[in-house]
Amino acid sequence: MNQLLSSKALSAVPLMRAEGVTNLSRRSFLGFGTSALVLGALLPGLPRIAQAADAAAVKPGTRVPAFLVIGKDNTVTLLSPFVEGGQGISTGLAQIVGEELDVHPSRFTVECAPPGPDYAVINGLRMTGGSFSTRSSYPLMRKLGATARDMMIRTAAKRLKVKPESLTTEDGHVVHAASGKKLTYGELAAEALALTPNDSVTLRDPATFRYIKQPVARLDVRAKSTGKAVYAIDQKLDGMLYAAVQHAPNLGTTVESVANEAAVAGMPGVHSVHRLPGAVAVAADSWWRARKAVEALQVTWSKPAATGFDTVAADYSSQGILAALKANTASGPSAEAEGDVAAAFANAAKVVEAEYDAPYLAHGQLEPPSSMARFNADGTLELWVPNQMPELFQSVAAQASGLPPEKVILHTPILGGFFGRHFLYGSSNPFLQAIQLAKATKRPVKVLWSREEEFRMDAVRPLSFSRFKAALDKDGRPTAIQVRTVGEGPIGRWFDSVFPGPVDSSAVEGITEKPYAIPNRSMEFVKVPHPVTIAFWRSVGHSMNDFFYEGFLDEIAVAGGRDPFELRMELLKDKPRHTKLLQTVAAMSGGWKRGPYEAEGGKRARGVSMASPFGSETATIAEVSIEGGETRVHNVWVAFDPGSIVNPAIVKSQVESAVALGLSATLFEELVYKDGVRQSHNFDEYPILSRRSMPAVHVEIVESGAPMGGVGEPGLPGVPPAVVNAVAALTGQRIRSLPLAKAKIDV
């Protein structure tokens, strides 16, 4: 996913496909008769964009009035390019802008900005994801704050008839020390923000930072602790209807007939019954009435294909697709090649081979998806939609409703968790249903999916498979590694026109670009598309690939009679950044010991892993025991190097959170397909990490000064391999297929 920072993103059109399964007709999905998508409307400077007239002239992240609204009462509102979904970006941005603007971060209100070219700050692209937010916008937002401060000073100088150099600032005020005069930013803003920005403003010396690098309290914590934070699901419009849906049991099938439509239309509170592409819906005066009614509908659905992998066929199963990935013998392009692998294997003292796989995963964000749509009297369509790419959703909504993009007003509420859930994934987003129902009923409509419908429609982390082979020399040192990855990643599915290359980085990241000094490497990627809707899921390809690779590296160590920690130290001896992280995580945990050893009346052991996700580096150690056949994780230590940071408290929270999600996937999670349908319908059938299984998490931030990396996702990938390696140290049992819950483990 790091690839999105490459310069290619700027010139890429179209960007994200709205419908990733090519054999599903978008026309039939939308029911609006729209033709195939061209999503050129996303990038600034392109003629299709809503604000076409001046978009070409806009340099993202530079126009101060697009970002800052300073009231006469000196309140500061920051319009953020990013959506807040728990990662703390609103607070981080307030720190960055506030540092240079000279306003305390606690005085900021931060809102997600509407669609517009000013906010395309990730290399010309706007999204909240890929752990890009802080690292992509840090220099821009500093400069923006400094530019705004300069505007305040220049305006004050004019007003006070003094030289700008004689003025300083102090938390939202311009101060003239000589006369003791003080003007608030609020008094100056209207005039100041209309000035032509000074191109060469001086940034604050980092040695004098007051807010950046401080554990500034999150801006949203009190509202979120008192029920006052407003999510998409909480919003309401005058005259609004509530809508509930029932989706086809098999993805891609459609409504053939409804036996009891008239009876359901007569149920209490029901306004109307609707047939949608792949779903039925009921609009009613409350959501509960709508839900009861829609679930009472007796629908005959079209039949899925009997078999095959082109669609989610009647016999589609996780087991079947995994077997197909394993059995595939096609050759694929090289994802990484170095040295002479064949020669290394020919000279090997020992060869190790293993197959690793990981299941489909649901996002399981606690807020079920909803969307609200209203056609306004002035001809605009107004939407409230959980999303990670406002311009893309605006563009698709425009095409779906036959309106020009500038007539589509898109609000992006805070997200009740996302983890990759709210990108555009074809029929996995409810907003097009809201548009269609608002159009049909001529009323504002809020569509909310029940948790069961969300489990049916969520786009999933792809089930994944890789085959590993390593050559060892007589000292147990790996001389070659060969990996064959068969499957599909979300970048190839959704961003294929941006990155049309033969290798999908999101399928192989975590297997390629590992830091170890293994001289001969050959990584092959064979694309086999899944018929199911696949997604970005926190840490994307790293979520399974670092488990594969780091688990296999422990197998190499064991086969070569080496300690896994010592072997990693040896393979990283020329990599000071990684060496330091390994030493740090060992020290945090009281010194490396693999075990097994006695602790609190039982046997425990530890596993170690490294990962290099999203421009950051991690070293992780997990401590486990086995209780009643179940893996219990007692401690997780993470040494985390994102280069440099903005808020150490938020960084630690994010690593804790990533550890929890990584552990949840390691221990419990799998969304199983059988007979063409998903087997989990709610959290009772899809267990996620609960308090009972939460370990103590110890995080130490190492700021190496390397270019700023991501924060939200990188804490995750090291967790599955550290845990699985610990289980192997304790039991001798090597787990190569997640989750652990499906394995029988004995000490």
Added chain:
Amino acid sequence: MTTIHVNGRTYEVAVEADTPLLWVLRDTLGLTGTKYGCGIAQCGACTVMIDGTATRSCQVPVDSVGTADIRTIDAIDEDPVGRKVVEAWVATQVPQCGYCQSGQVMAATALLKSNPKPTDGDIADAMTNLCRCGTYNRVASAIRQAAG
């Protein structure tokens, strides 16, 4: 018509008798601080206090609550224990996405009202609400802090 008592006020609501309390709170009364997460009492996002007991309102038919005193997160500031819990939540910086936190705060408040000095075991037994952001350790330390 069903009569219910929520946050010290009495409401007459015209809904079917089996309507879950959650949806009466959210859609009929507009008290959206209480969240819908799963609808099957698994996640605890919809936790309210009914006569002081933490209860998952998605599985409570509105006609079953009778004259009970229902308290929701929307009125947490009116409860002295609730205020302490909120202050501990803020001091500990518990929430991330925040969606489960209404339920977590209500469950913690109910726990501390009945058991002002809970042990770690008591906290583990009482606090079974799910959090997808994994704020469990901070939830526990905030409760210890609120307990003083």
